[in-house]
Amino acid sequence: MALASLARRKAYILSRNPLSSPVDAFKLSFSLRNFSRGFASESEENDVVVIGGGPGGYVAAIKAAQLGLKTTCIEKRGTLGGTCLNVGCIPSKALLHSSHMYHEAKHSFAGHGVKLSSVEVDLPTMMAQKDKAVSNLTRGIEGLFKKNKVTYVKGYGKFISPSEVSVDTLEGGSAIVKGKNIIIATGSDVKSLPGITIDEKRIVSSTGALALLEVPKKLIVIGAGYIGLEMGSVWGRLGSEVTVVEFAPDIVPTMDAEVRKQFQRALEKQKMKFMLKTKVVGVDTTGNGVKLTVEPAAGGEQTTLEADVVLVSAGRVPFTAGLGLDKIGVETDKAGRILVNERFVTNVPGVYAIGDVIPGPMLAHKAEEDGVACVEFIAGKHGHVDYEKVPGVVYTHPEVASVGKTEEQVKALGVDYRVGKFPFLANSRAKAIDDAEGIVKILAEKESDKILGVHIMAPNAGELIHEAVLAVNYGASSEDIARVCHAHPTMSEALKEAAMATYDKPIHV
Numbered sequence: 001m002a003l004a005s006l007a008r009r010k011a012y013i014l015s016r017n018p019l020s021s022p023v024d025a026f027k028l029s030f031s032l033r034n035f036s037r038g039f040a041s042e043s044e045e046n047d048v049v050v051i052g053g054g055p056g057g058y059v060a061a062i063k064a065a066q067l068g069l070k071t072t073c074i075e076k077r078g079t080l081g082g083t084c085l086n087v088g089c090i091p092s093k094a095l096l097h098s099s100h101m102y103h104e105a106k107h108s109f110a111g112h113g114v115k116l117s118s119v120e121v122d123l124p125t126m127m128a129q130k131d132k133a134v135s136n137l138t139r140g141i142e143g144l145f146k147k148n149k150v151t152y153v154k155g156y157g158k159f160i161s162p163s164e165v166s167v168d169t170l171e172g173g174s175a176i177v178k179g180k181n182i183i184i185a186t187g188s189d190v191k192s193l194p195g196i197t198i199d200e201k202r203i204v205s206s207t208g209a210l211a212l213l214e215v216p217k218k219l220i221v222i223g224a225g226y227i228g229l230e231m232g233s234v235w236g237r238l239g240s241e242v243t244v245v246e247f248a249p250d251i252v253p254t255m256d257a258e259v260r261k262q263f264q265r266a267l268e269k270q271k272m273k274f275m276l277k278t279k280v281v282g283v284d285t286t287g288n289g290v291k292l293t294v295e296p297a298a299g300g301e302q303t304t305l306e307a308d309v310v311l312v313s314a315g316r317v318p319f320t321a322g323l324g325l326d327k328i329g330v331e332t333d334k335a336g337r338i339l340v341n342e343r344f345v346t347n348v349p350g351v352y353a354i355g356d357v358i359p360g361p362m363l364a365h366k367a368e369e370d371g372v373a374c375v376e377f378i379a380g381k382h383g384h385v386d387y388e389k390v391p392g393v394v395y396t397h398p399e400v401a402s403v404g405k406t407e408e409q410v411k412a413l414g415v416d417y418r419v420g421k422f423p424f425l426a427n428s429r430a431k432a433i434d435d436a437e438g439i440v441k442i443l444a445e446k447e448s449d450k451i452l453g454v455h456i457m458a459p460n461a462g463e464l465i466h467e468a469v470l471a472v473n474y475g476a477s478s479e480d481i482a483r484v485c486h487a488h489p490t491m492s493e494a495l496k497e498a499a500m501a502t503y504d505k506p507i508h509v
């Protein structure tokens with residue numbers, strides 16, 4: 001790197017970092033010189049050290065390096081990408097896609113005039129395709145680290161002081177990594193239930209459910225949340241008889257109630273069974289399968305259910321084991337989540353936390369936004385995450401996607417509102433492809449017509465929602481969406497029609 005360009009970069013960073021002292025300035029120029037040479041020794045002080053290489057951590061590390069900060073990321077797993085890439089978002093979406101293809105071939109192709117003499121599941125090939133997707137993507141992040149000159153340390157990090165992390169490296173040694181700013185991005189782990197031991201064979205977490213060696217005849221899912229419904233769908237499509245046991249009166253309790261009812265009906269049509277308001281009180285694994293004793297959540301008569309495999313998907317908890325938080329005095333809440341202020345700083349100056357390990361939705365895209373905003377603050381810029389406008393998607397078929405408030409939340413706020421709905425049964429593209437189960441529902445403030453929430457159930461709701469995410473972020477009205485020309489024939493026209501139904505009348509119903 002030319003000296004002039006180094007000087008410009010240094011001046012730029014210092015101009016945006018009001019905390020930089022002359023000593024910091026010296027360290028910065030030292031680190032920038034090393035940065036320009038493309039290496040960094042672990043004993044040198046970093047501007048930013050990130051513990052955890054998941055969507056929160058790796059994105060924070062890349063962004064920090066892009067902002068000219070000398071950055072090291074410590075990850076214990078041996079591969080980057082965290083829960084999401086290794087055992088979460090990516091492998092589950094790979095299996096959801098493969099199992100959907102099988103299900104379509106078996107149940108829908110003939111109706112489109114495509115005849116197959118036989119359709120079979122080849123589970124090892126399906127799993128290999130999933131593993132290939134995962135390894136390509138995790139290696140891709142290593143490439144991005146190299147490209148952006150992020151130092152990658154493979155090992156388990158623990159605090160020895162607010163500016164030093166000791167790492168037990170995967171190679172067997174240990175190292176001290178120093179940083180002016182340390183970001184905790186250690187993510188989450190499966191929440192275990194009392195009396196139920198996960199062996200990842202017969203009683204599995206999502207990780208085991210992503211790697212079963214055969215299709216279970218009977219699968220019981222504990223918890224009707226994101227993981228339960230997605231993984232229940234995968235195995236249900238491949239032939240399992242799926243029963244979902246849920247403690248609450250409803251599936252996905254955070255979803256808009258009207259959409260949720262339609263969603264539950266759609267899943268029941270796919271033969272998924274639900275036992276709501278039900279709790280698990282005992283598990284017996286002494287025989288070949290698993291016997292699960294359940295009773296009504298409010299107490300009452302017990303029933304025994306039998307299954308080949310039980311999936312425990314009753315939520316996730318922040319992961320901070322062995323991190324040494326007590327050593328440096330980082331505060332957590334009762335649920336173990338690290339408490340941070342609006343700049344992601346913990347109660348210990350210089351120590352930050354982002355992603356699943358702090359309060360807020362446990363979603364990969366939220367963790368990424370946290371990561372970018374956190375390092376922007378560190379670099380003296382203005383980071384921003386609006387937690388009210390984080391979209392959520394359940395990747396079943398149909399998918400359910402939402403942004404903003406549910407009708408129940410709007411009612412609770414006492415706001416006067418209007419609702420506009422449009423069914424996919426009246427959408428020409430959905431009818432053309434014979435996949436028309438679903439609805440768009442828009443909630444808008446009555447007086448201003450400002451959109452408060454959008455809920456979509458549709459085959460590709462996870463893609464369709466982003467027009468609504470943009471609208472909600474820009475403070476758009478339903479009329480704003482309705483007056484935008486949408487291409488025909490597309491599923492997106494259903495959003496336009498629902499918007500017309502919100503402030504006026506739709507054309508096609």
Ligand SMILES: Cc1cc2nc3c(=O)[nH]c(=O)nc-3n(C[C@H](O)[C@H](O)[C@H](O)COP(=O)(O)OP(=O)(O)OC[C@H]3O[C@@H](n4cnc5c(N)ncnc54)[C@H](O)[C@@H]3O)c2cc1C
Binds near residue numbers: 206355356364367
């Ligand atoms: C089955 C499943 C499916 C999911 N699907 C989706 C989805 O479709 N969309 C979505 O938005 N979200 C999804 N999620 C949630 C998503 O995976 C998380 O919200 C996201 O991974 C959180 O990112 P993170 O960076 O905060 O933590 P994580 O991804 O958990 O990463 C934390 C990393 O830190 C490492 N680590 C922990 N402690 C240490 C230490 N002391 N030293 C070094 N390294 C350490 C861990 O090994 C881990 O790799 C899914 C989750 C699961 C389980």
Ligand SMILES: NC(=O)c1ccc[n+]([C@@H]2O[C@H](COP(=O)([O-])OP(=O)(O)OC[C@H]3O[C@@H](n4cnc5c(N)ncnc54)[C@H](O)[C@@H]3O)[C@@H](O)[C@H]2O)c1
Binds near residue numbers: 222228230361363392
């Ligand atoms: N598509 C996605 O974005 C996606 C996919 C998978 C996971 N995730 C994330 O991972 C996290 C964990 O997923 P999850 O499905 O495990 O949690 P979740 O919070 O989505 O759902 C857990 C469900 O289990 C129920 N439950 C809790 N204790 C129970 C008990 N003892 N018996 C029966 N039911 C019980 C809850 O009422 C809830 O409905 C979620 O917060 C989600 O954000 C996201």
